Amino acid sequence: MALIGAGGMGFGNARMAVGLPGVKLVAACDLYDGRLTRAREVFGNDVAVTRDYREVLARRDVDAVIIATPDHWHYQIAVDALAAGKDVYLEKPMVQKIEQGKPLVDAAARSGRILQVGSQYVSSVIYHKTRELIRAGAIGQVNLVEAWLDRNTALGAWQYSIPPDASPQTVDWERFLGPAPKRPYDPVRFFRWRNYRDYGTGVAGDLFVHFLSAVHVALDALGPTVVFATGGLRYWKDGRDVPDVMLALLHYPATDAHPEFTLALRVNFKSGVSGEQFGFRFVGSEGTIRAGASVVLSKTPPEAEPGYMIDSFPQTVQREFLRRYREKYPERPVTAEGLRPDEELVFTPPRHYNAHVEHHKNFLTAVRSRKPVVEDAVFGFRAAAPALLCLTSYFEQRICRWEPQQMLAS
Numbered sequence: 001m002a003l004i005g006a007g008g009m010g011f012g013n014a015r016m017a018v019g020l021p022g023v024k025l026v027a028a029c030d031l032y033d034g035r036l037t038r039a040r041e042v043f044g045n046d047v048a049v050t051r052d053y054r055e056v057l058a059r060r061d062v063d064a065v066i067i068a069t070p071d072h073w074h075y076q077i078a079v080d081a082l083a084a085g086k087d088v089y090l091e092k093p094m095v096q097k098i099e100q101g102k103p104l105v106d107a108a109a110r111s112g113r114i115l116q117v118g119s120q121y122v123s124s125v126i127y128h129k130t131r132e133l134i135r136a137g138a139i140g141q142v143n144l145v146e147a148w149l150d151r152n153t154a155l156g157a158w159q160y161s162i163p164p165d166a167s168p169q170t171v172d173w174e175r176f177l178g179p180a181p182k183r184p185y186d187p188v189r190f191f192r193w194r195n196y197r198d199y200g201t202g203v204a205g206d207l208f209v210h211f212l213s214a215v216h217v218a219l220d221a222l223g224p225t226v227v228f229a230t231g232g233l234r235y236w237k238d239g240r241d242v243p244d245v246m247l248a249l250l251h252y253p254a255t256d257a258h259p260e261f262t263l264a265l266r267v268n269f270k271s272g273v274s275g276e277q278f279g280f281r282f283v284g285s286e287g288t289i290r291a292g293a294s295v296v297l298s299k300t301p302p303e304a305e306p307g308y309m310i311d312s313f314p315q316t317v318q319r320e321f322l323r324r325y326r327e328k329y330p331e332r333p334v335t336a337e338g339l340r341p342d343e344e345l346v347f348t349p350p351r352h353y354n355a356h357v358e359h360h361k362n363f364l365t366a367v368r369s370r371k372p373v374v375e376d377a378v379f380g381f382r383a384a385a386p387a388l389l390c391l392t393s394y395f396e397q398r399i400c401r402w403e404p405q406q407m408l409a410s
Helices: 008-018 033-043 052-056 071-083 099-112 125-135 175-176 187-191 202-219 313-328 353-368 377-396
Strands: 002-004 027-029 048-050 064-067 086-092 115-118 143-151 228-232 245-252 262-269 277-284 287-291 295-299 343-346 400-403
Touching: 002 008, 002 052, 008 115, 027 052, 027 228, 027 377, 033 048, 033 400, 048 287, 048 377, 064 071, 071 086, 071 099, 086 353, 086 400, 099 115, 099 377, 115 377, 125 202, 125 277, 125 295, 125 313, 175 262, 175 313, 187 245, 187 313, 202 245, 202 377, 228 377, 245 377, 262 295
Parallel strands: 002 027, 002 064, 027 048, 064 086, 086 115, 143 262
Antiparallel strands: 143 277, 228 245, 228 400, 245 262, 277 287, 287 295, 295 343
16 A cells, blocks of 8 residues: 555554555655655655655555545545556545536546545444434434534644644645645645645535534435535634634435434534533434444433413313313323433443544455445545535535535535
């Protein structure tokens, strides 16, 4: 394998991949020289290093590549890698711009190569268990899904470390810019690229896309048809041009796989609590499922009777109402059983379970077997596109529409 983009996520991906049987990293590409030095320190002095990803793709000893570059390079490098006959593990979001999605889907189909998008929730036992429970009718008919992530640290808000030796000599700034607008060298933009629309996709592309991937697994959903987002830049006023608070509402119409439901997403980079707060809540007509580090199923007993509110009726009408009501719903004695809280069942992954590792295992299994991956280009785009439309909705202050079957936006 080879690594293209050796930053924090790239290094993490490479470490997980080489930790699996039968995998060797033979090349690494990055635009900061220090990361190339570090690649050899970690993966061996025999690792070939370069600033030019095309040199990696030209190597005959590379079967597959991990692409973990800034978002604005995802499309072009992935297309070139597929054309070079490489299998591709492509970090999320699959593309930076909606118009790049279908061409990349088509390129993957034409190439005959494996392309898996790197959203580990797709391989997670958490969301597969959630799907199993929902399919079994454990919470009745799903009508609302909520997902939230509150990050309360500087690193969580993308204030990434800048190495003291960063300079125009150690950073290939022009190559980094690529298709982005030209501007003078700026180490903050290079190392904290997620903060800028020129190179990243903000909260939506970095985090909402994970929520969408998990929901699409749990409910066998293709995607929403209506997207609306709001928010603002409230705390991290450090020069970034993307919001640090974002909320979105997405409408999913009924399909053969699931009923109509609404998805509510929220990210806040300074919520006033310690640590990171994260989770999902799948709300159904007969209970809820909370998913995060574990899966918690809470059953809600069906109502024994609908209740009544008759104070505004005349007394004679009240008496007649109560007579008829008690004929239909006889009074039941109050027992300790009736006072018990709703039943909860908790499902916890095995000790040391890591969804990232499972996602890489699934990719390597597909590479070796040539069988379909768990998150191909179609799935990846159907998760990325609604996330990108959240950005469009926020910046253009409008409702966006998406056709998930044909993968068309408006």
